Amino acid sequence: xxxxxxxxxxSRVLVVIPDVEKIEGxxxxxxxxxxxxxxxxxxxxxxxxxxxxxxxxxxxxxxxEDISEQFRKLSNxxxxxxxxxxxxxxxLENANDKAMITSLEDNLGALLFEIAEFKGxxx
Numbered sequence: 360x361x362x363x364x365x366x367x368x369x370s371r372v373l374v375v376i377p378d379v380e381k382i383e384g385x386x387x388x389x390x391x392x393x394x395x396x397x398x399x400x401x402x403x404x405x406x407x408x409x410x411x412x413x414x415x416x417x418x419x420x421x422x423x424e425d426i427s428e429q430f431r432k433l434s435n436x437x438x439x440x441x442x443x444x445x446x447x448x449x450x451l452e453n454a455n456d457k458a459m460i461t462s463l464e465d466n467l468g469a470l471l472f473e474i475a476e477f478k479g480x481x482x
Contacts, residue, residue: 360390361378361379361406361407361408361429362378362406362409363375363379363382363406363427364376364404364405364406364413365387365394365403365404366403366405367401367402368402369418370419372413372414372416372419373402374387376393377389377390377391377392377410378390379430381430381431382406382427382430382431383431383432384437385399404427405423405425405427406425406426406429406430407423407424407425409423411423
């Protein structure tokens, strides 16, 4: 099971949470422990697959891959904001597509008119 390490800007371990289940905002929840109210401006949450033999105050080694994104859960407000942003982007894309179709229809109409003129059908 994965282990979370909350480290400061100097890579010093502040908290160790084994058996991570989820990370939600500034809260890390493990099977038997959790930490909340984490100041994400001053600290970082790193999750790795293995448990290391390090404790509070030790320096966290750089060579481990952070897999914390696998455990992050968005709050309902964040999910709503993300969905609103996506819907807004889709509406804008739809409007742009409609404008492009209108422009293509205008060009096609002009071309058909020119063809008719060459054939002598339009005067």
